Each structure stands twice: as C-alpha cells, then as structure tokens.
Amino acid sequence: MSAEISTAANSTGNSTIDTLFLGAPADVQGQAGIQLRAFVLNIAVNLSLFTAAILLFFLLKSSAIGRRIYQPKNYLVQDRLRVEAVPTNPITWLRRIFSIRDDELILKCGLDGYFFIRFLRAIIIIFVPLMIIVVTVLLPINYNKGKGNNPRVTPDGERGRWDVAGLDTLSWQNIDPAKTHRYWAHAACAILVVSWALYRIYVEKVNFIDVRQRFLTSPEHRLKASAKTILVTNIPSEYRSKEALEALYDVFVDNDDRSRLTVWVNRNYKSLRTLVARRGSLRHALEKEELRILRLINKNHRNGHHAALGANQTAEKTYPDLPLLDDEHGMYFMQVRKLLARAFDQDCSEETQLWRNYLKSSTASQLSLIRGKDEDWQPASVFKFWTSGEKRKAPKIAWLRSEVARLTIRIDALLTRLDDEELFPKQNSAFIQFDRQMAAHMACSLVSHNKAGRMSPRFLEVAPHEVIWANMGVTSWGRFIRTCIALVLFAGMLLLWSIPTGIFTSLSQLASLSYSVSWLAWLGRWPHWILGLISGPLSSILLALLIQLVVPALTRKLAVLVGAPTRSKRELITQDFYFTFLFIELVLLTAVSASVVKIVPLIIDDPVGIPNLLATNIPTSANYFFNYLIVQSLGFSGSILFQYLRILYITLIWPWFTQTPREEAWLQTTIPHQMWGNVYSLFTNFAVIAYRHNYYYVQRNKVDTHGLLFNNALKQLFAGIYVMEIALIGLFLLVRDVQENVACKSQAIVVIILLILTAAAHFVMERHLRPLYEFLPVTVEDSAVDAERRAFITRDDDCETPPERPEHEKYTSSADAAGSETSPAKTLDGSSAIPEQEKSMSTTAHNARSALTRLRRETTARITEMQIHLPELPNISRRREVADQLSAAIAGYPDELTDLSPDERAAQLKAAFQDPVTREPAPVVWIPQDPAGVSEDALRQARKYGRYLQYSNAGAYLTAKNKCEVTQPAPDTRPDWLLDWVL
Numbered sequence: 001m002s003a004e005i006s007t008a009a010n011s012t013g014n015s016t017i018d019t020l021f022l023g024a025p026a027d028v029q030g031q032a033g034i035q036l037r038a039f040v041l042n043i044a045v046n047l048s049l050f051t052a053a054i055l056l057f058f059l060l061k062s063s064a065i066g067r068r069i070y071q072p073k074n075y076l077v078q079d080r081l082r083v084e085a086v087p088t089n090p091i092t093w094l095r096r097i098f099s100i101r102d103d104e105l106i107l108k109c110g111l112d113g114y115f116f117i118r119f120l121r122a123i124i125i126i127f128v129p130l131m132i133i134v135v136t137v138l139l140p141i142n143y144n145k146g147k148g149n150n151p152r153v154t155p156d157g158e159r160g161r162w163d164v165a166g167l168d169t170l171s172w173q174n175i176d177p178a179k180t181h182r183y184w185a186h187a188a189c190a191i192l193v194v195s196w197a198l199y200r201i202y203v204e205k206v207n208f209i210d211v212r213q214r215f216l217t218s219p220e221h222r223l224k225a226s227a228k229t230i231l232v233t234n235i236p237s238e239y240r241s242k243e244a245l246e247a248l249y250d251v252f253v254d255n256d257d258r259s260r261l262t263v264w265v266n267r268n269y270k271s272l273r274t275l276v277a278r279r280g281s282l283r284h285a286l287e288k289e290e291l292r293i294l295r296l297i298n299k300n301h302r303n304g305h306h307a308a309l310g311a312n313q314t315a316e317k318t319y320p321d322l323p324l325l326d327d328e329h330g331m332y333f334m335q336v337r338k339l340l341a342r343a344f345d346q347d348c349s350e351e352t353q354l355w356r357n358y359l360k361s362s363t364a365s366q367l368s369l370i371r372g373k374d375e376d377w378q379p380a381s382v383f384k385f386w387t388s389g390e391k392r393k394a395p396k397i398a399w400l401r402s403e404v405a406r407l408t409i410r411i412d413a414l415l416t417r418l419d420d421e422e423l424f425p426k427q428n429s430a431f432i433q434f435d436r437q438m439a440a441h442m443a444c445s446l447v448s449h450n451k452a453g454r455m456s457p458r459f460l461e462v463a464p465h466e467v468i469w470a471n472m473g474v475t476s477w478g479r480f481i482r483t484c485i486a487l488v489l490f491a492g493m494l495l496l497w498s499i500p501t502g503i504f505t506s507l508s509q510l511a512s513l514s515y516s517v518s519w520l521a522w523l524g525r526w527p528h529w530i531l532g533l534i535s536g537p538l539s540s541i542l543l544a545l546l547i548q549l550v551v552p553a554l555t556r557k558l559a560v561l562v563g564a565p566t567r568s569k570r571e572l573i574t575q576d577f578y579f580t581f582l583f584i585e586l587v588l589l590t591a592v593s594a595s596v597v598k599i600v601p602l603i604i605d606d607p608v609g610i611p612n613l614l615a616t617n618i619p620t621s622a623n624y625f626f627n628y629l630i631v632q633s634l635g636f637s638g639s640i641l642f643q644y645l646r647i648l649y650i651t652l653i654w655p656w657f658t659q660t661p662r663e664e665a666w667l668q669t670t671i672p673h674q675m676w677g678n679v680y681s682l683f684t685n686f687a688v689i690a691y692r693h694n695y696y697y698v699q700r701n702k703v704d705t706h707g708l709l710f711n712n713a714l715k716q717l718f719a720g721i722y723v724m725e726i727a728l729i730g731l732f733l734l735v736r737d738v739q740e741n742v743a744c745k746s747q748a749i750v751v752i753i754l755l756i757l758t759a760a761a762h763f764v765m766e767r768h769l770r771p772l773y774e775f776l777p778v779t780v781e782d783s784a785v786d787a788e789r790r791a792f793i794t795r796d797d798d799c800e801t802p803p804e805r806p807e808h809e810k811y812t813s814s815a816d817a818a819g820s821e822t823s824p825a826k827t828l829d830g831s832s833a834i835p836e837q838e839k840s841m842s843t844t845a846h847n848a849r850s851a852l853t854r855l856r857r858e859t860t861a862r863i864t865e866m867q868i869h870l871p872e873l874p875n876i877s878r879r880r881e882v883a884d885q886l887s888a889a890i891a892g893y894p895d896e897l898t899d900l901s902p903d904e905r906a907a908q909l910k911a912a913f914q915d916p917v918t919r920e921p922a923p924v925v926w927i928p929q930d931p932a933g934v935s936e937d938a939l940r941q942a943r944k945y946g947r948y949l950q951y952s953n954a955g956a957y958l959t960a961k962n963k964c965e966v967t968q969p970a971p972d973t974r975p976d977w978l979l980d981w982v983l
Contacts, residue, residue, distance in 0.1 A: 038508075038532035039626060045537040046634035053638030060647075061086050064879040069646055071697045072671050073108070075887035078895035081108060083697055097692045105692075110701035111215055112676050115208065115710035117692055119680065122204045122714075130193055141185050142174050172731065180735055180743035187747040190728055191754055194721055198761055201714050205765070208714075209772045212707045216461075216776060217784035219791035222437050223897075224463075225912045225983045229433040230444045231459040231467075231565060234476050239455070240265055240426045248448070249432055252439040260435035264913045266472045267424040267841070272414050273469075273917045279407040283923045286400035287660040289365060290927045293397065294934045295962045297354075301932040302960070336409055336948075340402065343944040344377070347398035354937035365396035376406060405948040408922060412948075415849075418841040418918055427473035429565070431462070431913035438781045445775045459565060460774065461706055464912045465980035466567040474563040486558045490577060493554060497585055500546055505590045507539035540631040543586075551581055552678035559677070567703040574677030575709055579716050587723070641690035643698075646672075661926045661956035665966045668886060673702040680713040702980075711773055718762055725755040845918040848911035851904040852921060855894070855975040862892040863955070863968050882967055889955070889968035893975055897982060908976060912983050924972035925949070928956040928964050 060066035067074070071086045087093040106114045147169075175182050221227055232245075239245055242265060246258040253260040347353075369377040371390040377399065380391060417423055434440045440460065448455040453476050474482070523531070552574070559573035639645075654667060674695070695701075732748035897905050911919060925942070927935045935953040942951040955968030 038535040041529070041532045042537040042540065042630050043634075045533075046630050050634040050638035053642035053644070057642050058090060062088060064883070065647070065651065067880070067883070068668070069643055069650070069698070070693075073697055073700070075883065076669055076671055076890060077700070078893070079891055080895065081700075083108060086693075086697055097696070100692065100696055105696065106215065109695040109699075110704040111212065111707045112704050112709055113674065113695040113699075113701050115211075115707045116676065116679060117695070118204070118207075119710055119713055120691065122200060126197055126200045130196065133189060133192065137185060138189060139170050141182050142172065143170050145176065145179070147174050147176055177736060177738045177743070180737050183732065183735060183744050183747050186728070187732075187750050190725070190751060194725070194754055194758055197717065197721060198758065198765075201717060202765055204714055205711065205769055208707055208711055209769065213772075213776060213780055216706065217437070217780050217787070219784075219788040222784060222788055225433065225909055226461055226463040227437045228435070228440045229431055229462055229913060230440050231429065231431055231462045232448065232455050233429045233458070233474075233565065234454055234456060235428045235430060236449070236451075236454055237428075240428065240430070245430055245432060249434075249443055252443045253435055262433040262910070264431040264433075266427040266429045266431070266469075266915070267418070268427055268473055269418075269424055269469075269915050269917050271423070272411065273915075275407055275411050275414070276917055276920050279404060279411065279923060282400055282404050282407065283925060284660070284662070286397070286404060286925055287662060287927065289397050289400060290925065290935075290938060291660050291964070292365075294927060294930055294932075294938075294958065297934050298930050298932050298958060299962065337406075340405055340409065340945065340948070343405075343946075344394075344398060344402040346944055347401060347941065348394045353941055354932075354934055366393050367396045367399050368392075369394055369399060377402070401942065401945060401949055404923065404925070405945040408948040411920075415845065415918065416842060418845055428475060429472045433913070437784070438776065438778065441776045459569065461568070462566055462913075463568075463704075463980070464916075464983050466703055467913070468560065468565060468567060468570065469915050469917075471560070471563050471565050474565075479563040482561055482563050486561045489561075490555075490558060490581075493551070494581065494584055497546065497551070497581075498589055501543065501585050501589055504539050504543045504546065507542075508535050537631065541635065543590075544631050544636065547582065547585060552578060552675070555581065556675070556677060568705045568708075571675065571677035571703055571705060572708060572712060574675075575680055575712050578678045579680075579719075583719060637690050641693060659964050661928050661964045661966050662970050664964045665886075665956075665969050668883070668966060669890065669969055671700045672698060674699045675703065676705070676709050680709050708773070715766075718758075721758060722755070725751055725758065729755070841914065841918070844907075844911045844914055847907045848914075848919045849921070851900075851907035852919065852975060855900070855904055856921075859893055859975045860954075860971070863889045882965060885967040893969075893973075893977065894979065895982070897979065908979065909983075921972050921974055922947075922950060924970065925951045926956060926970050926972070927951065927953050928958040929953045930958040 057070065061070040071083075073081065073083050074085050075082065087096055102114065105117065172186070215221060216227070235245075239248060242263045245263045245265070246261050249261060250256040250258045368380040369392050370380040371392075372378050377392070377394070379399075414423070432440075432443070434443065444458045444460050448458070555577035556570065556574045558577055559570040562573055564570035564573050650667070657663075659667070728751045729748050732744035732751065733742060735742070735744040737743040894900060897908070900908065927938060929935050939951045939953065942949050950972075952971040954971055955966055957965045957967075959965050
C-alpha cells in the first residue's frame, strides 16, 4: 500500500512543464485532446505562411505586377478616388495604414468598408480586456492543483489518473471535484463577459446610427438619385401606371405637385435582354475569330511571307448604306434584311479580303449552315439530323459578322416599341423618385395600401447599378415559394457539408482515436510530429478551405433565388445564410463531432459515468477552435494581403488563354469589388492591417448597404452570447463532486437568470433603436437642408454651356442615328411610332441613348488625343507607361454629374431607373492594330454591313509576341460607366 502511495505521490509531483508539454503517460495521453505539440506546430506553420506572405508582398508591391494587384486605386480609378502610392518603407506603410482618417476611409471605401474596419475594432475592444481577465484569473484557477496534477480517487478509495493532459490542464475540466467552489469564478467571469459585451454592442449601435445618419444627410449624398428614390413591389394591377402612382404618392410632395415626382413602372424586357445577351456572345466569338486569323497572318508576315496587294485590294470601296427601320414587320425591315443577305454573300465570296492571301481555305474556320424557316442561315447541328433545308458552307467569320448585324437590326426594331404592352408587359414593381430625401423616407415608412401584403416590401437607397432586374417581377407568392425552395437547398448544403466537416474535425482528435478505436490502433505507431501536423494545421486549413471557397458563392445564389431585388439586399440575405451556415457547421457541428469521436467509445465502456464523461470531454472541443483561429488570424490574414489567387490567375492561368483586346482591357482595368455578405461573418482581428490596406489601396465598393451589414453583424454577436450562456448552464449541471452529486446548481441558476436578463436587454435595445436603423428622423431634415445650402450656394450648373463637340467616328445604333436626337423614331407616314398617350419609355430610352452618343464622341476625342503607341521595348518602364496611358484614358471618362451638360444630365437622370437593356449601346468589334494591316482591312470589309456592324482598332495593338496590348477601355464602353457610383 505504501508503495502505491509513493508511486502516486511521485506521479503527482511531476513538474508543471512536463505535464503541460509532454502530457501524461501514454494511456492518459491517448485519451487527451489536442496536445501542445500540435498546437505549437500549428502556430509555427501558419506563422511561416504569414511571414512568407508579408515578405513577398513587400518584394512585389512596387513592381509592375505588384502595382496592378496591390495598389490599382493609385491609377485605375477616377481622380477623386485615387490614392497615393504605397510607401516603400514598411514602417511608413504601417504608419500610413493606421493614420487613415475616418472621413477619408468613408470617401474611398464607402460606409460598408468603414464599418467593417469599425467592426474589427469593436471586436478587439470587446475581447482583449476579457482575454486579459481570463488569462490572469481563470487559467491559474483551472490549472493550480487540478486533475492533471492530482491522482484520481474513486468513492471506493481506488486511485488512478484523470483523463486530462496537455492543453486540457488549462481548461474547465481540470478543476478537481473536491474544489468545485472554484466554478464561481467562471460564473462571475460569465457575468462580466456578458455585461461588457452588451455595453459595447449598445455603444457601437448608437455610433452606427449617428455615422449613418450623418452620411445619408450629407449634401453630397442627398444629391444622388438613389437618396430620393424608393422601390415599391407587389403593386396591384390598378396601380401599375405612371398616373395612378403619381396620384397615390403626390401627398408627399409640396402642394400635391405631381411634376415633382418621377415614376418608372418596370416592364418585362426578357425577350430584349435575351437578344442583347446573344449578340454579346456572338460579338465575343467574332473578336476571338478575328484575333485568331490576325495572329496566324502576322506570324507568317514576320517570317517574311508578305502578300502582294493588288490595286483592287488597297482601293477604298464604297458600299450602299443600309436604311433605318422603325418596325420589325415594316417595309424598311424587309429591305434591310435583303441588303444584309447581299452583304453576307459578298463576305463569303469576295476574294479581295486580305486574310485570303495569307491563309488557305482549310486554315480558316468553315461552318456548315442551313437556312431556317425565317430565311436566316444558322449552323447545322449533328443532333438535328432530321432538319431539312438549303445548306451551304461559309467562313465562320462571315457568318458571325452577318449574325451580329442581324441581331442589331432586330434589337433596334424592338427599341422603338418599348411601350408595347404585348411585347413587354408591365411588372408589379416601380421606382418612384421624389423631390427631396425626407419625402422618400416618409413614403417608404408609411403603409401604402389598405390590404395586407400589397405594395410591400418597399426599399430605400436603391442605386440603379445595384438593381437585379430579373427579380423585378417576383410576386409575393412567388417570393414565398422561392424562399421555401432556397431553405430546402440550404438544408441540403448543411447536410452535404456536414460529412467532410465531421471528418476534418475528427482528424483533430487523431491521437485519441488511435487509442480509443481499436481498428485505428495502427495510427499509434506513427511519429508524433506527423500526428501533430495532421491534428493541428492540416485539419484546420482543410476546414477553412471547405467553408470559404465555395459556400459564399452558393449562399449568394440562394439570396438571388429568394428574390432579392437589389445587390445590397442580396448581400444582407447572403450574410444571414452564411452566418447560419458557419454557426451550424463551424460551431455546433464541430463542437459535437470533436467530442463524439472520444465520448462514444467511453460511454460504451462506462455507461453509468455519462455526466462525468460529458463534463470532461465536451470542453476539449475548444482546442480545435484554437487551431482554427490560428489559421484564420495568421494564414488567412497573410493570404488577404498577398492575394496569391489573383497572382496565380494573372501570371500563370490567364496567359494560357486567348486574350482579345476586350478581355485584356477587362483584366487590366477591373478593380476587385468587395462582396460584403461573406466578410462580416468570417473575420479575424489580426487581419485589420490587411483589410485596411486592401480597402484603401485595392478594392472598390460597388455594392454598399450603407452600414446595414454592420448592424446585422452586431445582432449576430448575440447568437454567440446565448450559446455561451446555454452551454455554461449545461456544463454547470454536469459538474459532479467527489460523491457524484451535482455540485454547481447555484452557478447554473445564476447563469439562467443572466440568460433571461440578456434576452430582456436585447429586446429593449432592439425596440429602442430599430426605428433609427434604416429611416431618417424628421429632426435631421432642417440641419441637412442648411448644410446643403451652405455647400452648394455658389453652384449653378444650369448656367454652364456645353463645349463644342468635334465630329468623330460614330458608334451608334440605328435607332439613335435616326432623325432628331431628341425625338423618337418616325414611321413611313411621318407619325410617331409610339402611342401619344404612352411614349415615356421609348422617348426616355431614345433620349438617353442620344445623350450617350454625344458623350461618346466627346470622350473618344479626348482619349484619341492622348493615345501614343510606344515602341516595343521589353522592359518594366514600358509596361508602366502603357499602364499610365490606360490610367489617363480612364480619367477621360466623366465621373461626376457636373461633368455633363444640362441636357445630358437631364437625359441620364430621366432614364436612371429604367432597365439598362433599353439603353444598351450598339456593340463594337474591337480588334488590335497589327503590322500586316489585317485589322485595317477588316474595318473596310465591315462597312458593307453599314451601321449595323461597327469595327474599331483604336487603343489596341498586337505585339511582336502576338499578345494584345491595350491603352484604353473598349470603344463601346458606356461613357457614363463611372457615373454608376454617383447616382
């Protein structure tokens, strides 16, 4: 007996360091959680990845590729949004990152970007003080004279060892049953944690309301069209007209003056949108085919194979211009169709085309065509072998040219019939713009219809570029059915993802499984460092990739399926979906699966000791979260700053694909847009530096909820508080003393009371602050009007005189080129093609297209003056000069409404909330200039199709390596594309 006591005393007297780092002997260590070696290995691996990412960032940030990836807002945005270059000195860079003022951050990044940084700051303020308290109070209480340092004595007097080792000696389950009074420290800390978190959440909500109201009532924001416009859905049929809606909402404007209201009743333009999308895909295919032929010819040209040009090839040919049309079934339409068929036949048989002198007929792509019922040639399909009709072979490039021109003719015919009720029926939604911001908030906050569900929901702050037009016709029943389908799909996602989540979580308990599961005993023969690598960094990294790569995109699709009318609302729904997914998969399922793999075998062996088993093993799942948080805080933060996926895409993946000038311009000019719905739900405090750098220097904020995502994130923090309280109640009730009695009833009652008080505080807080989340109070209107008057008292845009516009090549659709630039198209008898009582849609769209045409001429003139084709020198300075030219071209586009003339501005604002497909510019086939002169010949050949097929080689060049180089955006880029952010 004395020998046993001596042995027990010796084991009890093991040093603290041995117990913590090495754990207990093998039998106890096998039942322990993740040991310190896996924890330390996880820190080492992720710290190495973080350090490598930081070093590579500083090495690349000043290079040509680094400038494009790490500081595009230094040169690829309009002047008012440009930022200074990233400092070369790391200390200076850090100082600049943390010295960015709040107002500057809001201007450059929007409210969502500012509030996300604010959210990270709030989390740090909440958890850093609590961490200090936990480390200094709870860890010593948990560790000192706990189970890991004392032998286990059963009620029968038998001695043994507790199943606690490694990191578990610092946690809840290490408290000895003889010292259960120590759990009062946990209860006290819980009260402190909840009280401090509730206070900080309330402070942040009050600050959110103040900052949001000041931003929404700022003079610059009040001028935007979106600030005074609401979206009304579920409109009954009797109110689906401009006149009816004006009569209903004129009570919100002075003197019931309906001229102060602008109403857009949405229509179903699905058929027109389908044609436009089809034309866009064919335009893309035509550009790729033109580039393929152009590259083949220039390769032969550089090898010394020059084609002899005859007089008939170099002479300028004139082609009869195709007439305009106003009706898809009229005389003009049939005449244009005949002339188009003649141009196609010429394109197929004309031997004067330059590419025919370089390439054999077998080299050029040929298509087998069949004439359809509508007399149009379409590619013959092997899957439709039963189709009969006239057949022929034609060059692919000729058919693509003809098809783009044919679709342009059809689209232009439909653009004159936008108010046709049979072609484009009205939908149950409308945009209503008021003369002042407060009227919009009042109209949105008050009930509009006497029947439940009618003319609801309504949405504020709807920017035109954020509208999801495909969801404008969703009915209330349709939205309900869509929501049910989305929830079923979401439940399927949870079930599908639960399998790999459970597997990856089980990997974190690999050491325990090797001892507790007999058929996994062979794992015990593996080296400890391999088990630590799998249990620590590998399992955590795999889980992080599993829930971050695909899930955000899927939840965003579900948000659109639900019927989100705008991209802002889509991000809010995405945030809810993604948070729910993370909460279930990453918190609940991970906690359960990390414990189940250990508990089930133990319950089978000792079913009587279930309470003790649960109390001892459930807290060990926290060890897995330690490893996951390390992956997020170090590895994830480094990847955010380094952006390895974009580097791989731009440097390795993209060069393997055929880049047309349009694709190359998209790659060089597109700035990453932050999608916020999946960012707030998944964050790390260590990523503050990376996020501040990216939002200030790299990313743009195209979708802005004006801080509503921040408020959602604060509300979601309550889920963590409630789960903590419920878990504490359960754990307190599972604690047993030496006599196996419940030892912490009092602590459990205290936490139950705390749970009730938390719910009450939550209810009162939301009821008190909810009205201020979205709507502006009337008390801010007078001060906002005074601020607006002071800011713009000297501005009088209506006195401006538009500058004289030079005549340049016109990239217009036929509907825009017809007749007056301010009146709709005319029919043969000279009457209006639009009914007199309902001409708003077509007239507005026509005027907007005409304004865009005039604006494009002016923009093209500015860009053409600055275009200089640099000599091909393979050095970094050339790449930077080309990028500077692209930057200057972007700066040539208007980015403020004040950059437009009064007529142009009025036309844009009048059509701001009309479906953009009605203002779609005619496409321009963009090909690069080349030494062999093939692109110039293609421009000449395209003229046979008249205004229905436009070619351009401006600002695009073919280099000696047959790569495309661009110094401007595509010629058919809408000249008002930068104005989306100011409407």
